[in-house]
Amino acid sequence: MRRLGRDGPLVSDLGLGCMGMSQFYGAWDDAESVRTIHHALDLGVNLLDTADMYGPYTNEELIGRAVRDRRDEVVIATKFGNVKGPDGRVIGVDGSPAYVRKSCEGSLRRLGVDVIDVYCQHRVDTSVPIEETWTALADLVRQGKVRHLAISEAAPETVRRAHAVHPVAAVQTEYSLVSREPEQELLGVLRSLGIGFIAYAPLGRGLLTGRISGAGDLADDDFRRTLPRFQRENLPHNTALVERVARLADKHGVSVTQLALAWVLAQGTDIVPIPGTKTRTRLAENVAAAALELTPADLAALDELVPSGSAAGDRYPDMSGVNA
Template sequence: MRTLGHDGPRVSDLGLGCMGMSQFYGAWDDDESVRTIHHALDLGVNLLDTADMYGPYTNEELIGRAVRSRRDEVLIATKFGNVKGPDGRVIGVNGRPEYVRASCEGSLRRLGVDVIDLYCQHRVDPSVPIEDTWGALADLVRQGKVRHLAISEASPETVRRAHAVHPVAAVQSEYSLVSRDPEQGLLATLRSLGIGFIAYAPLGRGLLTGRITMTDDLSTEDFRRTLPRFQPGNLAHNARLVERITRQARERGVTVAQLALAWVLAQGDDIVPIPGAKSRARLVENIGATNLRLTAAELALLDEAAPFGCAAGDRYPDMSGVNR
């Protein structure tokens, strides 16, 4: 177990990202997703991560159904702020106070809960002062509708401003061996303020499983086909990078995914990775990383194999919406 921030919730050292159970990464099976969530709870995972935009909306409903009889075993983290149009495409970001309140009510209803354990601003709205957005979030805490607050893909300055309005329990950003941007000031800021860190995409959106070596490995509806790192030229470079890490995993007798997750866990007890899994088999493989302790020599070799900036291509086609 790890604590998110000085006064945040106690969570399992590995959470479960549920996004792919409803969208983005090709086909899914709701029944297997529910079984996967139940198995995660059986194995001690208590942090489930979702957002209103996943589906949209259907991922929250899926989690609500899955945990209805096991509510006291789970910490539900959901997000608001990314607005989708009728066709499911993100059309903008909204941090206005009235939108915060309406989004919370919608998430409570879809999840079928009385309170959201961790409510996260999915993206920063540059048109709304962060103090206004967080003032509305603080009201939700006072009203008992939310227990703890978080923010995703925010800059150190924005985190400080939000934290001055109401304590930030955690910041969520992409972090893995191939995405080490948080090391450039964000993690230090969080530690100085006593804020936890949730690492999403800790397996590089599947790159660090070793199963994706060419674009055709992805289904036609997989959104990773739109990401720069999965374009043919970049993907060839990134696959060679992963092969170097894979060789170290073989020497240790673990999978490359387990080695990559163990590296994230080793970066600090205040970091909680939330790898996604759509099946019980992938879940069990990921959880195996929690029993893997890396030596200083092994960590040094991984740093050498995957230094800052090693991946080819940006994380998103448009990076203007992150680190605001």
């Protein structure tokens, strides 16, 4: 178990990212997703990560149904701030106090809970001072509708300003062997402030599973087809990096997935990766990574095989909405 921040919730070493159960990564099966969530709880995974925009809205409803009879076993983290249009496309970011309150009420209703364990600002609205957004969030905590607060893809100075209004339990940002930007400044700031870190996409959005060799491995509606790292000019380079990791994984008798997750876990007990999956089989593979102990020699070898900044292509087509 790991604690998110000095006074945040106690969560499992690995959480479960639920986004793909309702959108983004091709087809899904609600029944299998519910079975996967139940299996996660059976295995001791208690952190479930979702957002109002996933679906949109249907992912929160799915989780609400899945945990209705097991509420005391789970820490639910959901997010607000990305505004979607009728066609499901993100049309903007809203951090206004009125939107904060409206979004929270919607998430509580869809999840079917009285309180949200971790409420996260999904993206920073640069048109609204962060102090205004976080004053509204702090009000939700005082009202008993939210237990802990978090923020996603925020720059260090933004985190400091939010934390001055109300303690930040965790910052959520992409972090993996192929996305190591938080090491440059963010992690140091979080540790100085006693803030936890939730690592999303710890498997590089599937790159670090070793199961993607070309765009043909992705469904036609898989959003990764829009991401620079999966484009024709970048993917061969990135899969070559993964092949290096796979050879080391073979020496340990584990999968490349497990080695990649073990690497994230080894970066600090204040870091909680939330690999996403839609099936019980992949879930079991992921959870087994928590038992893999890497030596200093293993970590040095991975640093040499996949140096920081070695992945080709940005994380998103438009990076202007992250690290604000």
